[in-house]
């Protein structure tokens with residue numbers, strides 16, 4: 407059983423299930439803090455790389471950082487890890503199904519591999535970190551405890567500590583971010599709070615139950631979705647009355663408690679556009695209203711189509727119909743500086759433009775052509791290869807912002823530029839010869 411004394415004396419073996427972009431830095435962090443760590447993953451490639459002391463992924467932060475000492479153990483086999491653990495931390499993906507219901511397969515399979523292998527006498531605590539909706543830990547793992555005849559509080563304890571990893575933001579990694587931890591046993595919760603305090607320099611905030619911790623994580627992301635939806639809706643309003651939404655938001659942001667968000671082509675990633683559906687599902691099942699959360703989600707989900715309409719309207723004002731209009735999207739990744747296409751708004755934007763009859767080209771040096779999945783777009787190695795009529799900034803990668811706008815303009819017959827993230831200076835574009843447009847721009 408985990409206790410504050412055992413945390414203090416580093417007398418704990420910690421298992422990490424899932425060695426991805428959250429699990430690996432978590433395992434390394436606890437190893438650095440002096441604990442015995444056993445890493446577990448289902449990928450032979452990941453396990454073999456780590457066994458060779460090599461970085462298994464493309465994040466350079468892990469180059470040369472994989473330990474080889476006796477406190478660092480890696481295995482594919484749960485029976486070589488779980489029986490020796492006092493703490494098992496689960497950092498597996500929780501994507502969504504096509505109908506936006508959470509896909510909890512990985513949470514369940516991790517639970518099976520853990521609960522069939524734990525040593526009851528050790529009374530280990532099993533901590534879920536993956537983003538879920540309130541109740542999932544108990545809904546998915548509770549039946550497994552029964553199946554393996556494990557009594558919570560005697561043979562095992564459960565806890566939830568939401569991951570808050572921000573892809574592409576080294577300032578907010580697992581070693582820095584504040585954490586929330588919830589468990590039904592207050593002593594276990596206090597010891598876990600001490601344990602996570604050896605991992606992160608941020609505050610660790612204990613709460614009274616697993617469900618409160620699950621809800622806190624979802625609420626963080628629901629709030630972000632709502633705030634982005636507000637500025638996206640304002641971006642549809644103000645151009646209709648001849649006002650630039652960005653000028654309005656910058657002015658409003660001079661107020662001390664105004665939270666500044668930026669309108670764009672849409673909301674991507676595996677968190678913000680996903681987590682609200684978790685809470686919507688849970689609230690609907692409980693018979694509670696979800697009007698605001700649902701409306702915000704649909705505003706953001708519809709933003710790519712709204713932007714496509716405005717791009718084509720701008721082209722029409724220049725005498726061009728959508729047919730055979732050559733449109734270049736700068737960026738496919740859902741956010742700058744990373745290669746991640748999950749829920750990217752570039753995809754529905756491209757689909758809407760293609761459905762209208764245009765030809766859509768994509769340039770994104772962060773991702774590989776095969777990551778476009780089956781999107782019917784044309785992949786280009788350079789923006790100037792296209793001679794596009796319309797150029798749309800979708801992802802504000804630094805390499806996109808550094809494009810020579812004059813050189814690119816010389817390749818465009820129509821010369822229409824649409825800033826989908828409001829990150830380029832419109833005067834610079836006009837000085838380079840572009841006809842300028844953008845989300846929220848009149």
Ligand code: SAJ
Pocket residue numbers: 569570571572573626627630634666667668669670671672673674675676677678740741
């Ligand atoms: N976006 C806007 N306007 C904004 C901010 C974001 O359109 O003002 C768009 C982005 O372009 C992107 C999407 O929303 O397509 C999501 O952006 P994000 O900055 O929230 O990026 P994520 O998805 O990496 O969110 C991560 C998440 N971290 C974890 O899950 C651990 C999320 O929970 C955090 O709330 C978020 O970082 C954060 O706070 O930065």
